Amino acid sequence: MRISEDKEFLILQSQKGRPGSMAGADMVLYRRQNRADHRIEKEMSRKRKHQQMSEVNLELNELDDFGMDYEEDIGDSEPEVAETNVKKNTKHTASTCTNRGRKHFITPRLLSALDSAKVSDGKAMHILMATAEALGHCTSDLVVNRSTLHRLREEHRRKESQRIQESFIDKLSDTQAMVVHWDGKVLPDLIGKIKVERIAVLVSYNGESKFLGAPKLISATDRVEGMSFDTTSTNTGPINGACAQLQRMLGRNLLTLPCRHHILEIYLRSVFDLHFKVTQAPEVSIFERFAKAWPNIDTSSFKSGLDCGDIKSHISDGICNDIKQFCHSQLQKTFVRADHEEFLRLVLTFLGDNGGKFKTPGVTSHARWMSKGIYSLKIFLFRDQFHLSKAELKGLS
Incomplete structure (x- = not known):
């Protein structure tokens, strides 16, 4: 053995008590101690920052008070009197008032804003205190605490609810x-x-x-x-x-x-189940396949339904024009559901008219009953780019 450190280690191992040993660093203990040191350092940094901000605010208050006193007493005041006034006003501003606040500043508009933003009472206290300090108000003079805020918010909600109910009942006639x-x-x-x-x-x-x-x-x-x-x-x-x-x-x-939506769902589902295999799965398999293949489809290349001879033979020109006129008149209205608008635009495209841009496929579950009409039209328009079996193509046409 040529390495002297290895020889010394083996000699120590053979002695009583085995004073020589090899072991790695305790990483768990190291990380725990490192986290504790980090917390202590973070707390000390926060305290130092708070102390610095307090000193800056105190200096600003002293300068403001000195300027006000100087303007009032210039020409007929002694320097000692001005210095006394500066110390007195600085002490009043920096110290905490022992009397209970008497000034109410929480308005119904402020309470409504807190409820609209879903701000809790605890978080609202931090916001109100910081805002009052930023505006230069002495927070000890204000009526602001968590219990008072909670009570005011409950009272405001009760009054607003009562006002809305009364205004609603007043609008109704007896008949x-x-x-x-x-x-x-x-x-x-x-x-x-x-x-x-x-x-x-x-x-x-x-x-x-x-x-x-x-x-x-x-x-x-x-x-x-x-x-x-x-x-x-x-x-x-x-x-x-x-x-x-x-x-x-x-x-x-x-x-x-x-509900007419749920009634029409029965008709649409019955027609779809007549031409496609009934499944108990939550998703429609052919729609799910089409949604996955959508990124590879060229939306500028499609064929309308009238390009198919079987479909064109079943739709006369008069019926086609009536359907187009109905779709255009309905598209002038405002739709609560986007599926209705998309379905009308797909019908226009299916009949060879300009229906606008195609939307990315959305939910494919049975719960979205309009998806059966939307997906069926969209798949048939892109039948040359999407692989369909003979049975599926026959069911769509």
Whole structure:
């Protein structure tokens, strides 16, 4: 053995107690100590910065107070008197007032802004204190604390809710008939992070609509003459359905207005299932394939439906013009759902008219019922760029 350090190590290993040993650094202990040192250094830096800012503010206050006193006392004041006034005003500004604040500055507009921004009481306190200090106010003179802010916000919400309800009732006439609409939604709870199911309720009357609440309905049941709802069993059940229970509660029959979207969904789904294999999967396989192939499709190269001889033979020129005229008239309106506008534009493109640019494919699940019409038209327009089996091409045409 030629290396002297190795020889010395082996000799120490053979002695009693084995004073010589080899071991790596304890990285866990090292990182723990490093984090602790970093926290201490960060806290010290914060304190130093706060002390520097306090000294700067104190110097600025001294200069301002000295300037004010000098302008008031110039010509007839002694230097000692001016110095005394500077020290007195500086002490009043820098020290904390022991008396309770009396000045109210939180307005209803400020409370509404905090609620609109969803700012909690604790965070609002930091914002208000920092804003008051930035504007040069003595925070000890202001009525600002968490409990007072919480109480003012609750009172403001109660008054606003009462004002909105009263203004809504005043607009209605005694003979005004309304239709109540409702739907179940899973929404975050007001307290905590859990989600709860609520029933969003609104009424429509004279071309206007008003949200009543979720889930509580205000006392306007005497004017309710109809119900608008989706066609699920929880609403249409003959015994325990929401419609049956509402009519029993009111003691009279109401006009039923099932949602037209969900009614048309049945027709569209039945036609689609007639030509394509019925599946229980949440996604439609052919639509999912088309969405993945969309980045490789040239949107400037497509063929309209009238280019297909079978389709052209079933659509006369008069029917084609009527459909185009209807689509153009509907596109002049404002759409709540973007799917309706996209479907009309695809119909125009399918009939050889200018329907505008193509949109990137979106959701392909069964829950988006308009996707069956949108995807079917879009796939047929790009049938030369997207691989289709004979059965799929026959089902689309």
